[in-house]
Amino acid sequence: MKPPEWFLLDKSESVCKLGCMSKENFNGTPMMIEISISNDGIVQLSVAGKLIDLSQFYISSKLVFSVNSINALFRCLKIVSVCQGYHDKNKEQPFTFFNDKYMKEVCIVQKDAEPKVVIRHINCYKVVPIGSVSHTCKRCIKCKSRRNERMKQKQLGKKENENPLPGCNQFNDIRSVLSNIAPNLTENQHTLLCSQIMASNLKKIVMV
Structure with missing residues (x-):
């Protein structure tokens, strides 16, 4: 029956x-x-x-x-x-990367249950392995690692902006001084002189 x-x-x-x-x-x-x-x-x-x-x-x-x-x-x-999709609980930095692979849906697990916004892969496996605690298939859960990768990239980019490459500040300082001393120099002349001065300073440091 x-x-x-x-x-x-x-x-x-x-x-x-x-x-x-x-x-x-x-x-x-x-x-x-x-x-x-x-x-x-x-x-x-x-x-x-x-x-x-x-x-x-x-x-x-x-x-x-x-x-x-x-x-x-x-x-x-x-x-x-059934796979319930990936429930992104990070409200401060929610998943925002969507393309032709991921979609956002509202999932309700049971009647009268509170709805939750989930991320699902378009080729979701539809079911989860036995004993799954996350209720998310292996394909949908990948968007979690994808979000973490993008967060790391943003943080790395932010650090690079806060901490420019060595020599950038010195180059800008020399350029500012040259602009005050010789305002009639062209852009290329400024760049050439700055490079020569920095190279000369670096040579002195190496010799010491």
Whole structure:
């Protein structure tokens, strides 16, 4: 007997298709979980149209028909959990990098639960590994490392702006003095003289 949350989608001489809606919904729409059982016992599971590898949940794709085997199949399907996307809890520096790979959605896990904004990969695996604490598939969780990389790049760029390369301050100081002493020099002449003075100072330091 099928559990009450499962309903008949299609039935023919060769295959029977059953479906149920996920408890999670994204932007107000739950995912369709579909299972098909052929008359020769081949079992296929799909979530939101994506075919799922049953072996990762230790579920056989070949069914021997009996009352117990059908019941056992639906019990095993309870361990299959839908990916809820990556919930970025960093409100001070939220994930802002979006392109053709990532999208932002509003996820509600259960009825009356507080909605949360999540980031999902367009090629989300749809399901998570057994025992997953984050409820996020390996593909969607990558946006976390992507965000961290961009944060590091921004911090590095900020430090570089705060701490210019050695010699920049000296070059600007010499240029300022030359501009006051010889205001009629061209831009190229200023640059050439500054470079020569800095090279001369560096040579003295090396000799010492």
